[in-house]
Amino acid sequence: MKILFPLKKLKSSRIIAALFLLILLFSLFVYYYNDYESEALYPSTKTVLTDYPQGKMISVDGDVIEVYEGGFYLKDSYQGKKIIYKVTSSSKVVVTDKVSVLGSLGPSYRVEASKILVHKKWKEDFILFRSAIGGLFLVIIFFVYWKFDFKRMEFIRRKEK
Amino acid sequence: MPDWITHILVAWTSCRILGFKFNEFDSENTVLVMLGSLIPDIYKIYIPLDLSGIYLQNFIFPIHLPAGSLIMALLISLLFRDKKIVFMFLILGVFTHYALDSLLTYVSGGMELLFPFTWAEWQLRLIGVDDYYLMIVMIIVALIVFAVSRFKRCNS
Numbered sequence: 001m002k003i004l005f006p007l008k009k010l011k012s013s014r015i016i017a018a019l020f021l022l023i024l025l026f027s028l029f030v031y032y033y034n035d036y037e038s039e040a041l042y043p044s045t046k047t048v049l050t051d052y053p054q055g056k057m058i059s060v061d062g063d064v065i066e067v068y069e070g071g072f073y074l075k076d077s078y079q080g081k082k083i084i085y086k087v088t089s090s091s092k093v094v095v096t097d098k099v100s101v102l103g104s105l106g107p108s109y110r111v112e113a114s115k116i117l118v119h120k121k122w123k124e125d126f127i128l129f130r131s132a133i134g135g136l137f138l139v140i141i142f143f144v145y146w147k148f149d150f151k152r153m154e155f156i157r158r159k160e161k
Numbered sequence: 162m163p164d165w166i167t168h169i170l171v172a173w174t175s176c177r178i179l180g181f182k183f184n185e186f187d188s189e190n191t192v193l194v195m196l197g198s199l200i201p202d203i204y205k206i207y208i209p210l211d212l213s214g215i216y217l218q219n220f221i222f223p224i225h226l227p228a229g230s231l232i233m234a235l236l237i238s239l240l241f242r243d244k245k246i247v248f249m250f251l252i253l254g255v256f257t258h259y260a261l262d263s264l265l266t267y268v269s270g271g272m273e274l275l276f277p278f279t280w281a282e283w284q285l286r287l288i289g290v291d292d293y294y295l296m297i298v299m300i301i302v303a304l305i306v307f308a309v310s311r312f313k314r315c316n317s
Contacts, residue, residue, distance in 0.1 A: 032220075131165035
């Protein structure tokens with residue numbers, strides 16, 4: 001089959017090694033995904049959605065969508081399911097801030113915050129912007145020094161030592 | 162997390178400093194270390210996936226843990242001729258990434274650096290996740306190292 005043609009150029013040992021590593025990585029993904037919530041110091045929105053650990057400390061992140069006297073509303077989501085927490089806190093935040101909250105979960109998604117980290121939206125956007133520039137720069141500089149050898153299906157130095 | 166410019170600058174600066182002593186840190190290998198410094202952030206692919214309704218953030222998160230990054234570095238090194246050497250330089254880049262990320266402040270816990278052997282979390286609480294001063298500091302350090310390396314080259 002034509003689609004398999006490039007694979008013929010790969011040594012079978014490389015394919016076997018790649019498959020082994022992919023299986024290993026996937027196992028790591030599955031193990032982490034199944035256990036991270038139960039092993040975490042504090043439950044997150046995932047547990048709030050399933051078990052609602054009222055009275056326990058939780059650790060959640062999200063966007064501030066409304067500010068009121070003595071607190072703010074925080075929107076978090078897990079797998080597309082959105083939750084709006086009513087956070088009681090004296091910290092100064094504004095709408096669109098991204099906030100990490102450690103606090104006690106009360107009824108009706110109320111959280112009594114004991115620790116808060118506030119990230120300004122423009123700072124978050126600035127990180128993405130800088131990262132995009134950094135990523136683009138790396139791609140360019142990489143292909144200045146390395147090229148892909150299609151005959152052997154591998155990257156080689158442009159200038160051999 | 163520090164931005165990619167900061168990660169790349171830390172990797173480049175480390176290589177230039179090590180290059181004063183070791184000839185192995187040539188331009189090609191320095192690029193590999195810079196590439197390695199971004200391997201843990203491959204997991205950020207979840208951001209565009211999230212926008213298209215595919216929620217994989219928590220599933221692929223181990224890429225942003227040393228064990229996952231190590232496997233990713235091994236996978237990437239398979240695409241090169243000198244696999245062992247490439248892997249060593251990629252891993253050096255990965256190390257610079259975690260050295261930088263361990264300085265961050267999290268609201269609770271930290272990074273599970275020894276996963277899957279232990280779920281213990283660490284953080285040094287030295288800089289904020291969205292801190293851009295670190296990038297400015299790294300630009301200055303990189304410029305100094307660049308000037309010194311030019312000076313050394315001119316004198317030799």
